[in-house]
Amino acid sequence: MDEAGQAERRDPDTPPVRVARIQDVARLAEVSTATVSRVLATPERVSAEARARVMEAIAKTGYVPNPAARTLRSQKTYMVLVVLPDLANTFFSKILRGIEETLFEAGYGMIISDLDGSPEKEAHFAAFTAAGRVDGAILLNGHLIGQSRDGEGSAARIGIPLVALCEAIPGADIPQIEIDNRAAAAHMVQHLAAQGHRRIAYVSGPAGNILERERFQGFKDGLEKIGLPFDPELVIPGDFTIESGMAAGQNLVARAVRPTAVFCTSDEMAIGLMRTLLSAGLRVPEDVSVAGFDDIEFAAVAEPALTTIHQPRRELGQAAAAALIDLLQGRPTPKRIRLETELVVRASVAPPRTN
Amino acid sequence: MDEAGQAERRDPDTPPVRVARIQDVARLAEVSTATVSRVLATPERVSAEARARVMEAIAKTGYVPNPAARTLRSQKTYMVLVVLPDLANTFFSKILRGIEETLFEAGYGMIISDLDGSPEKEAHFAAFTAAGRVDGAILLNGHLIGQSRDGEGSAARIGIPLVALCEAIPGADIPQIEIDNRAAAAHMVQHLAAQGHRRIAYVSGPAGNILERERFQGFKDGLEKIGLPFDPELVIPGDFTIESGMAAGQNLVARAVRPTAVFCTSDEMAIGLMRTLLSAGLRVPEDVSVAGFDDIEFAAVAEPALTTIHQPRRELGQAAAAALIDLLQGRPTPKRIRLETELVVRASVAPPRTN
DNA sequence: ATGAAAGCGCTAACAT
């Protein structure tokens, strides 16, 4: 402790700095602790006079209620757990910010759990919630805590309010905040087709992922709408990461017959893919058009600037937090909230060369 | 509550599901609560026999200690606050992950506070720490909680261990984990000069920021070492964001006489700047070389790929968390930890055209 | 409108 000078100085001359407790405030204001508590929780049930005295005493003592004691007594933590698959993923940061903002305004704190693909961590956080450290949780990982991805398993019936964000959890009876992934993907395919593309490749997300499934459906919907056959050869596996986008690019470069457009189901993959294409001497969009999904900050400044689907990330976070707060405070919440996406047309998609 | 099906079902037939408390375990194992507590905290001080009975009872009841009660009694929260200026900034996400990993392994949880430039939030989190919700804090924002940026003000002497990460806090007697910003910046200048550049512009970070000050010093050091005069005309203001990089690009484009190389003190600015240059018809690195700082994920896949200074972000996070844990557990900690950076040479820097 | 008092569930000091 001494090493970093954080040790409390037990200077023999100055008395140890004891933090003010509710008793101290009560004594100073000449009321009972119950009244102090009421001033904080239900001021309208205290006389103006007593309230003023208490407020003054609070200010004078710098009293801050002890949250552990409060939680122990009231069984409320004013903390929310946010479960996400990968904290390092750019896509989540703005969502987190939206969540944090809204929670903060409502007086809630945010505890983050980065699952990082580790079942061990998952178990830990299941126990965590079970232990009552949080009042509720926002799940960005596509399944209930303690439940396997496919919905099997004894989804530990932790009795706290939950909200699913982005990755819908099929069958879970909780509010789900998301976008219409399927329609958005179909929309993109139609846009590519409208530019004249007929050979459109699809770089997928991780197998089994609900976003992937929905976007893939949308991809096929789009093909169907424009009367194009679905060709499995044109599906390239990915997992939403830059690296997998680069690998998909290698796949493309190696082909004798290439698609004229590539729809990547994340911007990170699209940017990685373009990197590989460019490095191999192919031009985007002259030789190959590339489209993404998400509209992360770097999409607009990529070279070429990326045509993509805009997701209102901050608003998604805000909506999820708001829904959870509603739940926590006993207000009704819609089961499903769908936010609008938008096709953002930039330079990475152009009509195919006609040769 | 009912709306989302999270209401606890008070089915008249089944008794209300009461969570097991330490008493329940003690009764089942036929020991006192103290023994149960000891089994969890100091198993070696309990007979193997009693320990076995307690463990069994814990397993049978699914007992999880109530953290609020534990905290109230022991004055330990096993929670750490991470204060950062901007959660949405890509630079922080990998650092956060490093922090989270290390905290998790040591049994600590992480509460995130996104300051978002709001003094109100800052005050809130000062109260937060004062209220004893966390055992310690990692500060990424360059100043003590409740203290103004320049070190003035009554830096609320919250009595919890603190660690400064990335942005050093001058004068604060706490462990500081950082890189050598000054040396790294000088190194980059020397690299640019070695390529033949003589007119090197500098796109700055936000005024007053400690990273900015150090890198700027390093920039000037570098110029001096290679015998180049410092020209204030070649300093372009920025604030580490993509947007400010784009603005700096406009500044450059508008000039009659341009530098042959631009050193941006963040990759985000470098990428934004390249975007603007490219859009204006300038080529990178043929017309202008561009260098960044940080080596975020997108640096390697930018077009052209960005020459930059690599910061070991994950390791920085891990080191800060480890230092804080040392402090929390009464172990000595070095006052300053400096992690190594590395110059990463990619395509965005090349010798200037000789015309 | 206010106060007295009983715990919330746990840990740690003390006793055995």
Add this chain to the structure above:
DNA sequence: ATGTTAGCGCTTTCAT
């Protein structure tokens, strides 16, 4: 090695 017991600081009946 184990048990007894006194709180940690607060909220919330129940009285008045």
